[in-house]
Amino acid sequence: MxxxxxxxxxxxxxxxxxxxxxxxxxxxxxxxxxxxxxxxxxxxxxxxxxxxxxxxxxxxxxxxxxxxxxxxxxxxxxxxxxxxxxxxGFRRLAFVRDPASELQDEGSEVDAVSRFSASVEAVGGVAEPHKESGVALPVDEDGRVRLHVGSGVVVPTLLRFCVRHGLGGVEGLGGVPGTIGGALVMNAGTHEGELGDVVEELYVVDGQERRVLQPTEFSFSYRKLVLPEGALILGALLALRPRSGEQVQQEIRELVHYRKNTQPTGLPSAGCLFKNPDVGPPAGKLIDEAGLKGLQVGGARVSEVHANYVVSDGKAQAADVLELMDQVKNRVQSIHGIDLRPEVRVVGSDPPG
CATH class of the missing domain: 3.30.43.10 (Uridine Diphospho-n-acetylenolpyruvylglucosamine Reductase, domain 2)
Known part of the structure; x- marks a missing residue:
């Protein structure tokens, strides 16, 4: 109601x-x-x-x-x-030791369709103004540069900041859609490095209280962040390492190129539907070997490009996707004996009746 x-x-x-x-x-x-x-x-x-x-x-x-x-x-x-x-108010990027805020304009939504072009545009022109201007990076004694990043910052904005200032550690976010808040919740990244690897503190609202969580109070794992119940993420403290802006840019571009050529583009999706099993082949390979590419329910279809993606033709209903997920899950279980776990979050309720 x-x-x-x-x-x-x-x-x-x-x-x-x-x-x-x-x-x-x-x-x-x-x-x-x-x-x-x-x-x-x-x-x-x-x-x-x-x-x-x-x-x-x-x-x-x-x-x-x-x-x-x-x-x-x-x-x-x-x-x-x-x-x-x-x-x-939640789109702030700032060096901890040089806290002049860089408040970012929101710009366009970065979704499943625009994620690759947004990342490429963000890192399109490499420059290192901290060298050109003679202003040194605020490097701490352990050799790292600490950065406040708000949950509302879109992922390509952080990538652009890191290329511009020569900061390494989040290159694995190349081609990832959405905001930093979402990337934290999903612990976005690759097998070579996830966002959780560089998080030192989380800023949250817990009940009616603003808190700073230390690593003993949260934990990252594969595509997962565990927080105190009810905590809402406002931002994070990242510990990054100085690195050539050209190298950061090149690594992001290579990752975006790889993802663009191995993931569906141009159609709405929610990213990978299932988590990869702890051992053995990834979920996409298991689904592909089960012969499920192109399987369709209503307006939802298993992508022919990457079997762990379901794309919408623009008319799909959630019920179509859920039925397709059940069919995929059951077929993989029947053929491979592996129980796939969903990566996509399913929320809300079914229509009445």
Whole structure:
């Protein structure tokens, strides 16, 4: 059920930022699939965020944090409660020892269709102004450069920053869509390095309190971040290493080129649907060997380019994707005896009836 008129009026009165009611989540996910959420709210800053969280607690409404909407499948019945998007106040990049803020414009959404071009554009022109201007990088005694990055920063913006300043450690994010908040939750990266490898602290809201989490309070693993229950990520402290900007740029370009040639482009998707097994062949190879490339349910189809991707023809429903996932999972289990675990997050409810 939607919010009452009283709830709508009181939410708007908070002046949090942008508020949309009964908003189709298909407009906010890289899959371009999903039913309506009761309220979609983009909060301006931390004050607005705290006010929203207090309001949701008072109204007994759940809050669903939303990054760039990647690796996410929203069911056709939509989401009850509030979908939360972090706005301009959460797009800050700054050196810890040189805290002049670089507040980033949001720019275009970076989704499954635009992820490759966005990464290439971001690192398109290598320059190292810290050398040209005579301003040295703020390097700590351990040889690392520490960087504050807000959850609302889009991934290509961080890549551009690292190329420009000559910082290594996040090259594995080349071609990754979405925001840093989403990349943290999914521990994005490659087998050669994941985002969690360079995270030293996480800034979160836990209940109504802003906290700085130390590594003993969170843990990264393959495509997963474990946080205290209810914690909402505001940003992170990254420890990066000085490196030639040209080398950083080249590594990102090579990774984007590889991903562009081995992953589907031009059609909406949510990235890899299943996690790779702990041992043995990756999920895509298992699905391919089961003869499932091109398998289609409704408007959803197993990609002929990469079998661990399901793409939408623009008319797919969540129910189509879920049925396709079940068929793939059952076929792989039958042929290989391996139980595939979903990588994409499935949220929301089915339509009534």
């Amino acid at each position: 939607s919010l009452t008129e009283g709830q709508r009026s009181s939410l708007l009165a908070l002046q949090l930022g942008r508020v949309l009611f009964d908003e189709p989540m298909s407009r906010h996910t890289s899959f371009r699939i999903g039913g309506p959420v009761d309220a979609w709210v983009k909060v301006r800053d931390e004050v607005a965020l705290m006010n929203l969280l207090q309001w949701c607690k008072r109204e007994a409404l759940p809050v669903f944090p939303l990054g760039g909407g990647c690796n996410l499948l929203v069911r056709d019945g939509g989401i009850r409660g509030v979908a939360l998007r972090l706005g301009k």
